[in-house]
Amino acid sequence: MNLILLHPQELTDHHVTLTGRRAEHIRKILRGTIGDSVRVGVLGGLLGTGCILEMDGNSIVLQVHLATEPPAFPPTDLILAVPRPIMLKRVLAQAVSMGVDRIFLTNANRVEKSFFSSTLIRNNAFAEPLLLGLEQAIDTRLPEISVHPRFRPFVEDLLPELLADCPIRLLAHPEGDRTIVQAAGGLLAQRAVLAIGPEGGWVDFEVQRFKEQGFVPFSLGARVLRVDTAVPALMAQLSLLRQLA
DSSP states (O other): OOSEEEOGGGOBTTEEEEOHHHHHIIIIISOOOTTOEEEEEETTSOEEEEEEEEEETTEEEEEEEEEEOOOOOOSEEEEEEOOOHHHHHHHHHHHHHHOOSEEEEEOOTTSOGGGGGSHHHHTTOOHHHHHHHHHHHTOOOOOEEEEESOHHHIIIIIHHHHTTTOOEEEEEOTTOSSOHHHHHTTOTTSOEEEEEOOTTOOOHHHHHHHHHTTOEEEOOOSOOOOHHHHHHHHHHHHHHHHHHO
């Protein structure tokens, strides 16, 4: 936890009282004492510092000073074929820590249909992994996240409008005949969307539907990665290419 993340409603006259996991982190990991400052941020708002005023039992009182804008979102969206729920939690936290604007969770031929009836998706219970990603990355702004249980309407009907401002469209696929550098075409100062399929890859029908929407298939090479490895690996490559552009 590199950031103590606060909810706006917790603040009263620039003071906040923490209990539970956040207080334990300050007490046991940061070894904070009265007078020390810790890094804080308000969800959806500014970053700053919190000075420890009181430490009593299981609670800690901070005086909060907020002054810094959070880092800008990379102009990157992620389309993700839904993996197993326990893996999805890890992937969401990793994606948020890497930096992503929008996340589209979609169905695919090789996605187990039961995944969409999991508590995580059925109840939109994404807050925990998303907040973990923000805490890691020292950010306060949540990405937009949406669930699309029907593949074809999502790709054919929704994507044209959703990606109207997104000229770089990358499709990760084990059988892709290009690298991510070749697929991106050197235009990485512009907005990009990265589509990552199930561990078995997209089927031919899905690849063709993506191609019709301007996506360029590429691969990481001969090795086929698990989804929770592929997502941070590909997002890191995209980030590096942006830095070199």
